[in-house]
Amino acid sequence: xxxxxxxxxxxxxxxxxxxxxxxxxxxxxxxxxxxxxxxxxxxxxxxxxxxxxxxxxxxxxxxxxxxxxxxxxxxxxxxxxxxxxxxxxxxxxxxxxxxxxxxxxxxxxxxxxxxxxxxxxxxxxx
Numbered sequence: 001x002x003x004x005x006x007x008x009x010x011x012x013x014x015x016x017x018x019x020x021x022x023x024x025x026x027x028x029x030x031x032x033x034x035x036x037x038x039x040x041x042x043x044x045x046x047x048x049x050x051x052x053x054x055x056x057x058x059x060x061x062x063x064x065x066x067x068x069x070x071x072x073x074x075x076x077x078x079x080x081x082x083x084x085x086x087x088x089x090x091x092x093x094x095x096x097x098x099x100x101x102x103x104x105x106x107x108x109x110x111x112x113x114x115x116x117x118x119x120x121x122x123x124x125x126x
Contacts, residue, residue, distance in 0.1 A: 013051075015060040016119055017070040021047045023093065023116035024061060028052045030092035031113075031121075032077065032085065034059070055079075072118040082125040086111040089121065 005011065018024045025047075028034035034052040042048045047063035054077065079085040082100050090096060090113065097120060100111035110124035 009058050010056065013058045013060050014073060014075050015062065016073055016075075016117065017062045018117035018119070019070050020116040021050065021061050021063040024119070025050055025052060027089070027092045027094065027115050028054060028059060031089035031094065032079070070117065072114075072120060074120045074122065076122045076124065078124055078126065080125065082109050082111060082123050085123050086113065089113045089123065094121065 016024065025034075025036060029036065029052070032054045034054045037051040037053050037058065039050045040048045042063070047061070049063075050061045052059045052061065057077075059075070086100050094113035094115055097112035097114050098110070100109050100123070102109045107126050108124040109126075110122055112120055112122050114120055
């Protein structure tokens, strides 16, 4: 048991500062079966910090009411069926960056989408 991190959390988690944090959380829940683990709000009710579990990983999200600069991130996610998850991501509001394709010398079938805050999600199945 590791006492230096929460039980069942990975050692490394992406931390996204999102201008549209509520939309990104909803997107992660709908597109990737994300589960909201924790949420902390500012006194005015806006998001300060949230954590969403996707399979064996946790994505941490900060709201835009922070001094930190929001910048788009690129996040890679392996899934069982890239085509169905890609379709769910588009249905959940993402825009297409790249249709799922297998490139030369790559074992992965991979597609890319962009969420409401401009983060890129690379979805792949090997």
